[in-house]
Amino acid sequence: MRAGKAPPSPALLIDLPKDGPGPLQTRLFEALRRAILEGRLAAEKPLPSTRALAEQLSISRNTVVAVYELLTSEGYIAGRQGSGSYVLPTIPDRFLAAPQSHTESGKKQVTRRKSRLAAELMSNAVASGKHVLFDPALAALEAFPIDLWSRLVAKHSRRLSRNALGYASPHGLLSLREAVAEYLRLARGVRCDPDQIFVVSGSQQGLNLVCAALLDPGAAVAVEDPGYPGARAAFRMARTHMTPVPVDDEGLNIAALQRAKHCQLAYVTPSHQYPLGVTMSLDRRLQLLDWAAKKHSWIVEDDYDSEYRYHARPLSSLQGLDRSDSVLFLGTFSKVLFPALRIGYLVVPKNLVPVMLRVREALDIFPSSLNQAALAEFITEGHFARHVRRMRVLYAQRQKWLLHSLERYASGWLEPGETGSGLHLAAFLKAGIKDTDVFYLAAERGINAKPLSQCYLGKKKRQGLILGFGGGDRASIFAAAEKLGKVIREVAKSEKTD
């Protein structure tokens, strides 16, 4: 833009067909996306405010807000409170035709790799931004024994010794590792010494630790398809190549895994597949272990919410069945206690302990000890087991409410999948309805129903919604389901008129 010339009105730069096909918000999203990709909306320039654009286009401001949020979550634009939104210099490069220059017009640019990462992180960004149903990241925090926890933390903080102030082992606190080893042995059939356990700040750091220790850039990694976006972000950040392997009713399709190019590592969620919710059968577990033993590959078993199983005892972990030291077992207290605790654990085969110690140190030296001490006591004094038992009843009830409300408001439109465990379920949309359209319109109305299709890497994508029920009471679940049912019907109607 030259001095003395006012910039053209952004509305003029956007080619929004007034009566085009599909819902308005989808068309606006596409129009803005095109304007950004084709450079009509330039990088690092401010976008009009949602109010201004709504006025210029004579449409509802809510529509513009929803579209801006989606553009943000997909990595096209960014916004800070109070200072408006602007176009990011890095565009998700899966949409880019030509490679992007590193130093364009004298401006430092982050490299293209980061923009891929940004796009990848869509679902997490959405998850952390909104505390509304049906965000699967929400748990029943109101049922957490917060007073008890506070007393424990206060007690341990008063007991803080001088020794506890200094550098500690990258392993994490021994008392916590002992408590976790005992819990995992009883509850999950995991067989390990406390020395094989590394305390991490959550599953995400655990995954990054695994990547840094075991995978070189370019390494081939098998991931479930559909699968967990957070894991994909870690594998992408490590510059590995992901091979999507389909999931069916028994879990990962091992035949497909065997047909695929050799992979150094397979990432699986056998207890409660994310997002489909299926449990890997015992037969598949044994086949997967056999594959790993024969191919000298690793398995990462992400056991993110196995504590909540409603119909039967959880199956034994892959780690407990492993006879070839192939399994790295990943768990977190974010789901079962609370996310802000920032404590998870990684259990590794004995021969990896020395390497993991060093890589853990290179990542961030060692974990903070105060919360670890409180957590160790929380577990050893039996509070943890009591809390899990109480929550299992509560979440089973919430899942029932969700199923009843979907039956009442979305029967015939939305078919729930597996319901045996966890804090969310996947539900499949009636043929012909696009889940992203439902997601956009629902988001406008304050509902976070993540589109299932976004969890696929491969070409074959099922259309559905990921519905978390951990964070809602009866009334809010029914109200959200009613809204969602209306949204789906509206989307179906507008898609028919296409």
Added chain:
Amino acid sequence: MRAGKAPPSPALLIDLPKDGPGPLQTRLFEALRRAILEGRLAAEKPLPSTRALAEQLSISRNTVVAVYELLTSEGYIAGRQGSGSYVLPTIPDRFLAAPQSHTESGKKQVTRRKSRLAAELMSNAVASGKHVLFDPALAALEAFPIDLWSRLVAKHSRRLSRNALGYASPHGLLSLREAVAEYLRLARGVRCDPDQIFVVSGSQQGLNLVCAALLDPGAAVAVEDPGYPGARAAFRMARTHMTPVPVDDEGLNIAALQRAKHCQLAYVTPSHQYPLGVTMSLDRRLQLLDWAAKKHSWIVEDDYDSEYRYHARPLSSLQGLDRSDSVLFLGTFSKVLFPALRIGYLVVPKNLVPVMLRVREALDIFPSSLNQAALAEFITEGHFARHVRRMRVLYAQRQKWLLHSLERYASGWLEPGETGSGLHLAAFLKAGIKDTDVFYLAAERGINAKPLSQCYLGKKKRQGLILGFGGGDRASIFAAAEKLGKVIREVAKSEKTD
């Protein structure tokens, strides 16, 4: 090894000349290293206990213990308490002639890259293992107001709200970012909004965040030579190529930087160069900023212990002088408060905020909030500033004791370098004395005097010792200096007889 055959005694596998040149521990180290590299001591096989080997070789057990520790810290062997030491399957590959197979004899092997990392981490491993003088990682933890801190943590834990249990921003707690922004503005001339600050678990995570956000594998990075091993570990883990740039009395040699291959990023410690202790001159600061602006490169300014300056006010930070949004400023509370706090901060240019948010999330979602709240109050209530003032007096005194004791016990053998700031100083050995030999022998006698030569990447290495004075009182500093003086004389004597 075949069934029915006892393994040969390890002592027989080691070729230790009884009266060879150099100190015994150096010869034993070399003999064991050769036995490992040549495969006489096989990977994953147990080593003899220190007691057994000492008896077999008729030498002191202390010598064997010191050599095992060094082999551990250099990544040749690993040991766990109680279960003995064994040879690691991954050997630091700078010592290997031929590339190592990934899957050797059907065993999974971690890749060669990790072994490089292991070797790289030598100094950190040593640092965290021993709480003895002159470990530069030690601080005067006995002077930290632990009761006040405990009260603050207890108070905030009692006030824990339900909202504080859930997912939070990858940015970190706003109240802490505001407190840090204000402190940095006053104390370091850093100009930033709280939005530009990311709370991290320490400098190490901050560096990994920078690498993940800005550098692709293969990117060229300029590092100070000699320089900080922790930073090198992060750059190595990110698979970047490091270009060592010499440091002189004014800090980084900018002429050398300009002659070097173009680097996307320069990592510097301008307030108190690690390990030499020099402060970068204002002229050099301006030249470095000019280089970054012209080359569109980034500067990481690691300000790890600038709080402790004894003779003059600290120079303004590079960040405060920067006019081209090139500087990322890294700080930590590990040195100035206590390491177990696990809180540091990264200040980034405004245009990097959106990308950093996402990469921070992909690293480990967000930092735990409890300690952040206590720390924010610790700063805003003035406890932090008071603590820094008290500690500055204390550390100045400790540095004087160290200088006096070196003068008394090592005059002519050890020449202290810069003493203007920080918690350690570098001291140069009399010509002809190898600092690694001093390190080994001193370690045997319970002194941790890191060899300066190990901080160099380039061929030109100065021989000296890195002496931390933060963790000792008068008596322990004088006692350690006396021992060190003797050690140096012994090494000099044995080297003369070579």
